[in-house]
Amino acid sequence: MEKYRQWEDDQAYRALVDDLLAEPAVQKLANYTQHHHSNRLEHSIRVSYTSYLIGVKMGLNVRALARGGLLHDLFYYDWRTTKFDSGTHAYVHPRIALHNAEHLTELSPMERDIIVKHMWGATLAFPRYRESYIVSLVDDYAAMAEFMHPWRIKIFGQHFAS
Numbered sequence: 001m002e003k004y005r006q007w008e009d010d011q012a013y014r015a016l017v018d019d020l021l022a023e024p025a026v027q028k029l030a031n032y033t034q035h036h037h038s039n040r041l042e043h044s045i046r047v048s049y050t051s052y053l054i055g056v057k058m059g060l061n062v063r064a065l066a067r068g069g070l071l072h073d074l075f076y077y078d079w080r081t082t083k084f085d086s087g088t089h090a091y092v093h094p095r096i097a098l099h100n101a102e103h104l105t106e107l108s109p110m111e112r113d114i115i116v117k118h119m120w121g122a123t124l125a126f127p128r129y130r131e132s133y134i135v136s137l138v139d140d141y142a143a144m145a146e147f148m149h150p151w152r153i154k155i156f157g158q159h160f161a162s
Contacts, residue, residue, distance in 0.1 A: 007049040016066040017048065025104055028076060043142060044070050051131075051138045061110055061131050068114030069135045071101040094119055 007013055020026050029041035038046075048069030055065040074097040098115045101107055107115075110129050117127040120136045127133045 007045060010049070013049060013052050013066060016052070016063050017070050020067060020070055020105065023104055025074070025100065026070070029074070032076065032078065040073055044073050046142045047072060047135060047139050050142065051135045054134055054138070055131065058130075060134070061129075064108055064110040064114060064129075065131050065134060067105075067107075068111040068131070069138070071097060071104070071107075071111070072115050072135060072139065073097055074100040074104070074115075076100075
């Protein structure tokens with residue numbers, strides 16, 4: 001997954017997210033496993049940067065894509081073991097992430113929609129913006145890629161797994 005490290009050299013992207021990446025609340029995501037073979041910070045950066053790149057190509061709101069994508073999973077529990085009375089993880093965690101993000105920075109309406117609706121498909125909350133659909137789809141793709149990464153190495157070798 002080394003190709004996703006190029007975000008570090010993308011100054012336009014970094015200008016949009018460096019303030020968030022400097023926050024301890026965001027860095028803390030590195031302490032949580034996300035899809036078995038990645039941590040939540042790596043996953044969030046992957047979703048953020050990929051969404052940003054799509055937004056650049058499509059002429060969309062790249063600020064909202066980058067920032068909303070980075071904050072979409074801003075929660076601090078193991079989703080495999082923590083259960084809620086008020087709904088499933090797919091329903092609850094976007095609302096927790098939104099609450100945490102609102103305490104971290106001022107959010108635009110589009111960034112709020114991106115965060116709270118990124119589980120579209122697993123929930124019935126339809127996104128309002130094209131950018132929200134993009135983050136939702138990129139999140140699904142990233143989750144599958146992260147989960148399958150070790151299998152791709154095992155089957156195809158390191159060269160085809162990045």
